Amino acid sequence: MTRPAPIVTDDNRDFWEGAREGRLIAQRCSDCGRLRHPPRPMCPHCHSLGYEPAELAGTGSIYSYTILHHPQHPAFSYPVIAVLVDLDEGVRVLSNLVGVAPDAVRIGTRVRVTFETTADDMAVPVFEQA
Amino acid sequence: MSASLGGAAAIVGIGQTEFSKAAGRSETQLASEAIVAALSDAGLTTDDVDGFVSYTIDPVEETELVRSLGPPLVRWSSRVPYGGGGSQGVLLHAAAAVAGGAANVVVAYRAIKARSGGRFGRAQVSPRATSAHSGTTSSQWCAPFGVLTPASWMSLNATRYMHTYGATSADFGRAVVQLREYAATNPNAHFYGKPITLDDHQSSRWIAEPSIRLFDCCQETDGAVALVITSIDRASDTPAPVVIAEAATAGLFEEEIASNHYRPNLEVMDGSVALAEQLFGRDLSRSDIDLAMIYDAFSPILLMQLEALGFCGPGEAKDFIADGNLAPHGKLPCNTNGGLIGEGYIHGLNLTVEAVRQLRGTAVNQLDDPRTALVTASRTGVILQR
Ligand SMILES: [Zn+2]
Numbered sequence: 001m002t003r004p005a006p007i008v009t010d011d012n013r014d015f016w017e018g019a020r021e022g023r024l025i026a027q028r029c030s031d032c033g034r035l036r037h038p039p040r041p042m043c044p045h046c047h048s049l050g051y052e053p054a055e056l057a058g059t060g061s062i063y064s065y066t067i068l069h070h071p072q073h074p075a076f077s078y079p080v081i082a083v084l085v086d087l088d089e090g091v092r093v094l095s096n097l098v099g100v101a102p103d104a105v106r107i108g109t110r111v112r113v114t115f116e117t118t119a120d121d122m123a124v125p126v127f128e129q130a
Numbered sequence: 131m132s133a134s135l136g137g138a139a140a141i142v143g144i145g146q147t148e149f150s151k152a153a154g155r156s157e158t159q160l161a162s163e164a165i166v167a168a169l170s171d172a173g174l175t176t177d178d179v180d181g182f183v184s185y186t187i188d189p190v191e192e193t194e195l196v197r198s199l200g201p202p203l204v205r206w207s208s209r210v211p212y213g214g215g216g217s218q219g220v221l222l223h224a225a226a227a228v229a230g231g232a233a234n235v236v237v238a239y240r241a242i243k244a245r246s247g248g249r250f251g252r253a254q255v256s257p258r259a260t261s262a263h264s265g266t267t268s269s270q271w272c273a274p275f276g277v278l279t280p281a282s283w284m285s286l287n288a289t290r291y292m293h294t295y296g297a298t299s300a301d302f303g304r305a306v307v308q309l310r311e312y313a314a315t316n317p318n319a320h321f322y323g324k325p326i327t328l329d330d331h332q333s334s335r336w337i338a339e340p341s342i343r344l345f346d347c348c349q350e351t352d353g354a355v356a357l358v359i360t361s362i363d364r365a366s367d368t369p370a371p372v373v374i375a376e377a378a379t380a381g382l383f384e385e386e387i388a389s390n391h392y393r394p395n396l397e398v399m400d401g402s403v404a405l406a407e408q409l410f411g412r413d414l415s416r417s418d419i420d421l422a423m424i425y426d427a428f429s430p431i432l433l434m435q436l437e438a439l440g441f442c443g444p445g446e447a448k449d450f451i452a453d454g455n456l457a458p459h460g461k462l463p464c465n466t467n468g469g470l471i472g473e474g475y476i477h478g479l480n481l482t483v484e485a486v487r488q489l490r491g492t493a494v495n496q497l498d499d500p501r502t503a504l505v506t507a508s509r510t511g512v513i514l515q516r
Binding site: 063065069070073084094095096126 | 251252253254268270271272273274275276277278279282285286287288289290293335336337338339340341342344383391392396
């Protein structure tokens with residue numbers, strides 16, 4: 001069973017279309033220029049409805065992590081390593097760390113993005129050690 | 131500082147079903163049983179009730195409840211978001227309703243089949259982007275990565291907390307040992323007669339490493355609880371009123387419940403910091419609190435809330451607990467029914483019922499003459515007094 005497809009909405013379409021093309025995207029406000037994630041329709045700082053997809057470098061460091069043992073879902077192989085990555089541009093994403101042994105995960109480790117396919121020919125950004 | 135509802139309303143009745151692994155009957159029935167018991171406790175009947183409040187995710191529809199209970203006229207009803215983190219918000223809603231005259235007698239209820247029905251802790255992939263009003267819209271950003279349960283959401287925060295302050299799994303375990311000690315002498319508790327040692331905790335399996343073991347998790351439970359709230363004037367005619375001295379909620383920008391990981395400093399529960407500013411900003415201070423009932427869905431958030439509420443400094447909850455301060459004769463007796471970890475998970479509202487019992491002097495683990503109790507769940511809370 002493959003990884004479940006993300007849920008695409010009017011508000012988050014840029015992020016998931018970017019992922020399918022191998023690009024890590026955050027929303028950039030067209031008026032005040034601030035980056036934001038997760039996506040939303042209005043800039044909470046200036047109330048602009050304008051935004052564009054900003055491609056990020058995909059590099060950052062692990063802010064926190066958890067190694068998931070139980071319960072288990074057939075779409076994933078366990079243990080699952082979940083990470084919060086603080087990206088260099090200043091936004092945070094939740095993702096997985098791949099290619100690293102569970103006992104080697106550390107807060108502060110530098111990581112870079114790669115992509116894994118999901119059901120429905122979609123993709124999610126995941127991270128490997130930089 | 132907003133205007134206070136302090137002292138305008140009181141809890142005059144409490145009721146509950148048994149807590150079990152399989153109730154064998156509907157949530158509507160569980161709620162109905164708990165409500166009738168709570169009204170009886172208050173010396174009132176369904177004819178007196180004209181308001182209802184519960185959680186947005188409670189499965190019991192007001193329409194179905196009314197068909198079973200038969201109150202002649204419902205003038206007011208409300209729901210509170212944020213899942214269990216909103217649990218004490220039902221008391222703010224109820225107090226506001228009776229203080230403002232929208233209702234005379236409000237019933238707050240929570241009915242749940244978290245064990246035999248849909249378990250929160252089951253691995254499931256959410257089929258939708260919104261959260262069905264559980265306050266977890268960010269879960270759409272968790273599910274594609276296998277982060278599927280409240281424990282997995284919370285463990286990301288808890289690991290950061292451990293990293294920042296040097297707390298360990300054994301520190302969480304010492305809190306759990308205390309909770310299980312209280313539960314061991316509470317016949318209502320899931321873990322009645324089953325205390326544990328720190329070694330037992332440390333050998334329980336990992337759910338989410340390095341922060342949450344099996345024994346750090348609340349006990350998902352079937353059951354219902356209900357509370358009856360009315361104005362302070364009307365409360366004086368009831369047998370055992372407990373005054374709602376303060377009631378507050380504090381939802382913050384960029385903060386939802388456990389599935390939100392986008393605030394800058396996840397080691398601090400900002401919602402609880404803001405809550406404490408409201409609860410303790412007027413007539414009452416932390417030193418007035420004789421009993422704290424603190425939402426312990428997972429043991430790490432008990433430590434984090436003790437700090438955020440200001441009972442200890444950042445990172446000091448582990449020492450506060452190791453010194454025995456949550457025990458009956460400690461500085462802050464806490465979760466004397468065993469909490470959600472030891473008694474069961476009626477989504478936080480069973481903590482409120484225990485606070486009322488303690489203030490009445492009818493709890494199984496009765497403290498020595500408590501007069502003021504704090505009940506909090508993340509961003510929502512009340513201070514109760516007799
Ligand atoms: Zn803007």
